[in-house]
Amino acid sequence: xxxxxxxxxxxxxxxxxxxxxxxxxxxxxxxxxxxxxxxxxxxxxxxxxxxxxxxxxxxxxxxxxxxxxxxxxxxxxxxxxxxxxxxxxxxxxxxxxxxxxxxxx
Numbered sequence: 001x002x003x004x005x006x007x008x009x010x011x012x013x014x015x016x017x018x019x020x021x022x023x024x025x026x027x028x029x030x031x032x033x034x035x036x037x038x039x040x041x042x043x044x045x046x047x048x049x050x051x052x053x054x055x056x057x058x059x060x061x062x063x064x065x066x067x068x069x070x071x072x073x074x075x076x077x078x079x080x081x082x083x084x085x086x087x088x089x090x091x092x093x094x095x096x097x098x099x100x101x102x103x104x105x
Contacts, residue, residue, distance in 0.1 A: 005049050013049035017042045021057050024068045035068035059088055064095035 005013075024038035039061045046053050060069055069075040069090060076089040085098040 010049055010051050013045050013051045014054075017046050017051065017053060018057070020045070021060060024060075025070075028068055028070055028073075036066065039068050040066055059086075059097065059099060062090040062093060062095050063097065065090060065093040067092045 020038045020042035024035040024042070027034040027038060042057075043053070043061070043066065045051075061067065062069055062075075067074060067090065069088065071077045074091055076091065078087050078089075079085070079101075080087055080098075083098065083100075084102040085100045088097045088099070089095070090097075
């Protein structure tokens with residue numbers, strides 16, 4: 001039988017995940033090299049407490065290599081009108097992620 005975490009622990013975990021992504025963005029701007037570690041910690045916390053990473057933050061890390069993605073420097077971002085998707089390519093490992101956009105039925 002699975003035990004679920006209390007709601008207050010999940011809320012705290014979600015706050016920590018968001019804070020770690022903020023720290024990763026700041027570390028990337030300052031070029032300290034710690035952004036990968038912050039993303040790794042955020043993912044570990046989210047998995048441990050069974051909290052999903054918020055939609056806005058899912059596109060900020062590579063699911064294959066775990067690196068922090070920033071448009072232009074560590075990733076290439078483009079749109080595809082035919083597939084109606086935003087396509088993000090990690091420059092470190094070459095992984096391609098597609099995020100659909102448009103009307104939902």
